[in-house]
Amino acid sequence: MRKPTIVTALAALITISGTANAEDHNSAEPAQPKLVVAISVDQFSADLFAEYRSSFTDGLKRLANGVVFPSGYQSHAATETCPGHSTIMTGVHSGRAGIIANNWIDQSIEREDKTVYCAEDERIAGTSFGDITAATQGDFVASAWHLLVPTLGERLKKISPKSRNVAVAGKDRAALMMGGHDVDEIYWWQGKGFSTLKGRKIMPAVARLNEVIGAKIDKARPAFEIPASCSAHSAKIMHGEGKSVGEYAFERPDGAASIYRGSPDFDRSIIAAATAVINDMKLGQGEATDVISVGLSATDYIGHAFGTEGLEMCIQMGELDRSLGDFFDILDAQEIDYVVMLTADHGGLDLPERMSQQGVPTAQRIDPDLNAKTIGKKVAAGLNIPGDKPVLYADGPFGDYYVSLELSEEQREQVKDSAIALIAAHDQVEMVLDRDDIASIEIPRGSPEGWTLAERARASFNPDRSGDFIVLLKKGITPIATTQRGYVSTHGSPWDYDRRVPILFWREGIQHFEQPLSVMTVDIAPTLGALIGVEITADQTDGQCLDIDGGPANSCE
Structure with missing residues (x-):
C-alpha cells in the first residue's frame, strides 16, 4: 500500500485561510468551493513540468505554490488521450472505465470499418470513424457511450440538482471522458470553431466566439517572440525526407488554419471558450457547487509535430503558463471561490532523431x-x-x-x-x-x-x-515508422516517460505542500469528491480518498 503520509499531506488542500489553520483545522470545516476547475494539459509530462518549473511566472507558478504531486501516474499501459482522460474525473483505471485505448477493434459491428473510436457511438447506422490522425475524421457521432462509469460532475448532479457539470476541450474525447454522459454544456474543437453533441444547440456566447475565431484563423500570424530562456532549445533536427523541427516559432501564412491546433493560440481559444461558458452560465456564482472540466490540447499537437525538447515546446510552456494565469485572473476578478486541479492524460517521448543526437542509444523508429x-x-x-x-x-x-x-x-x-x-x-x-x-x-x-x-x-x-x-x-521505440504525415513523436507506452504526470491543486489561501511520493490520477476524483461532499465509496474507485482533518469525512471508509 502507498504510505499514509500521502493522505495526511492532502489535508493541506482544504486548509483555507479564514476558515482553518494548522492549529485549529480539526475544529473548523471549511466551506465547499463554489466551482471545481479540473484542467488536463494533454501530453504535459512530469518531465516537462520539472524541466520548466523554475521558469514559470504566472498560472503554472500559482499552481506550483499549491499542493504539488510531481510524481503523479497514469498508471495503466495504454497511455493515450482517451484512456488517460477517462481516469481523471472517474477515479477508476481506464480498463474499468471501458476505455482501453483511443481506438480498438470490434469485429461484431455491422460496418466495413471495424475500428471503434473511444468517443463515438458506432451503434448509429451509416457512421464510420476513419483515421484519427487525418484532417477528416470520418462520419461519426461523438458520444460518451463507451465510458462505463460516472464522472465526478455526474455524481455531484445526482446529489445536488442545482449543480452544473460542464466540459470544454480541444478534443472531443477529452471533453467527453471528463464530462461524462450527463453534461449541462459540452464543447470541443471541430474544424474552425467549437462544436457540441448532436442535436444540441451551441450557446450564444460560444457561437459568438466561433465567429471571432473564424474571422481570424485563416489570416497570417507573425512568429511568437522567442524568450531568452528558449534560445538554448533552438536547434535544427532533421527527420524524414529533408524536413526539420526545432526552430519554429509558430508563424502562419494566410490560409493555414489547418495548423492552428499545433500552436499556443489553440489553448487560448479553448480557455476563451471555457471563460465564455463560465460567464454565460454564471458558474460558481449560484447556491450549489459547479464543475467545469477543461482539456487543453495544444501541448499534445505540438509534441507530436515537433517533439518535446525543441524551441517549439519551450515557447508553448511559456504561453501555457501565461494563458492559465489570465484564466485564473478572470476567475479572481469575479470573486468566485474556486479550486483548481491540473494534471495530464499522459506524457510523451521526444523524436528519436534528437534523442540519438543526445546520445540515447535506444531511440529508434519502429x-x-x-x-x-x-x-x-x-x-x-x-x-x-x-x-x-x-x-x-x-x-x-x-x-x-x-x-x-x-x-x-x-x-x-x-x-x-x-x-x-x-x-x-x-x-523492438x-x-x-x-x-x-x-x-x-x-x-x-x-x-x-x-x-x-x-x-x-x-x-x-x-x-x-x-x-x-x-x-x-521496448523503451525508446517511437511507434511511427515515417514522419510523412506530420507526426514526428508520440506516446502510448507502458514506460514512465509516458505514465508520469504532475498533479497540482490550488485554492485561495492554500498552504503549499509538496509530496514526492507517487500518487495516481485515479486519486483525483476521490480527492475532489471529499472536498465538495460527493461520496465515492471504496468499491467505486481504484483511487484513494483523502483523510482530511476538519474537512468532509473520508468517503472511502
Whole structure:
C-alpha cells in the first residue's frame, strides 16, 4: 500500500485561510468551493513540468505554490488521450472505465470499418470513424457511450440538482471522458470553431466566439517572440525526407488554419471558450457547487509535430503558463471561490532523431513491418490458411491485437500462438501478453512505479474490449515508422516517460505542500469528491480518498 503520509499531506488542500489553520483545522470545516476547475494539459509530462518549473511566472507558478504531486501516474499501459482522460474525473483505471485505448477493434459491428473510436457511438447506422490522425475524421457521432462509469460532475448532479457539470476541450474525447454522459454544456474543437453533441444547440456566447475565431484563423500570424530562456532549445533536427523541427516559432501564412491546433493560440481559444461558458452560465456564482472540466490540447499537437525538447515546446510552456494565469485572473476578478486541479492524460517521448543526437542509444523508429497486416500474412502463409482476408487486426503496431473471428477455434488458437511467437522475437518488442494471462492478474494496488508491465497492462484491460494479446514495445521505440504525415513523436507506452504526470491543486489561501511520493490520477476524483461532499465509496474507485482533518469525512471508509 502507498504510505499514509500521502493522505495526511492532502489535508493541506482544504486548509483555507479564514476558515482553518494548522492549529485549529480539526475544529473548523471549511466551506465547499463554489466551482471545481479540473484542467488536463494533454501530453504535459512530469518531465516537462520539472524541466520548466523554475521558469514559470504566472498560472503554472500559482499552481506550483499549491499542493504539488510531481510524481503523479497514469498508471495503466495504454497511455493515450482517451484512456488517460477517462481516469481523471472517474477515479477508476481506464480498463474499468471501458476505455482501453483511443481506438480498438470490434469485429461484431455491422460496418466495413471495424475500428471503434473511444468517443463515438458506432451503434448509429451509416457512421464510420476513419483515421484519427487525418484532417477528416470520418462520419461519426461523438458520444460518451463507451465510458462505463460516472464522472465526478455526474455524481455531484445526482446529489445536488442545482449543480452544473460542464466540459470544454480541444478534443472531443477529452471533453467527453471528463464530462461524462450527463453534461449541462459540452464543447470541443471541430474544424474552425467549437462544436457540441448532436442535436444540441451551441450557446450564444460560444457561437459568438466561433465567429471571432473564424474571422481570424485563416489570416497570417507573425512568429511568437522567442524568450531568452528558449534560445538554448533552438536547434535544427532533421527527420524524414529533408524536413526539420526545432526552430519554429509558430508563424502562419494566410490560409493555414489547418495548423492552428499545433500552436499556443489553440489553448487560448479553448480557455476563451471555457471563460465564455463560465460567464454565460454564471458558474460558481449560484447556491450549489459547479464543475467545469477543461482539456487543453495544444501541448499534445505540438509534441507530436515537433517533439518535446525543441524551441517549439519551450515557447508553448511559456504561453501555457501565461494563458492559465489570465484564466485564473478572470476567475479572481469575479470573486468566485474556486479550486483548481491540473494534471495530464499522459506524457510523451521526444523524436528519436534528437534523442540519438543526445546520445540515447535506444531511440529508434519502429520497423514498418511490425504491424498486424504484415505479421498476419506471414502467419497465414505459415499455417496454410487460404484466402486473402486478414487473420489479425490491430489499430497500430503496439497495444491490442485481435484474431479474426471468421476462423475456426482451432485456427484462432494457432494464429494467436504463431503471431505471439513471431512478434515476441522482434528486437523492438519488450513483451507480448496473452489476454488470459492479463485477466488472471488482480487489479494492482500500491505504488504504481513498482508495478510490473503485466500489471500496467491489467489496469488498461477490459474483458469485453481488449484484444487476444497485447504488444508492449521496448523503451525508446517511437511507434511511427515515417514522419510523412506530420507526426514526428508520440506516446502510448507502458514506460514512465509516458505514465508520469504532475498533479497540482490550488485554492485561495492554500498552504503549499509538496509530496514526492507517487500518487495516481485515479486519486483525483476521490480527492475532489471529499472536498465538495460527493461520496465515492471504496468499491467505486481504484483511487484513494483523502483523510482530511476538519474537512468532509473520508468517503472511502
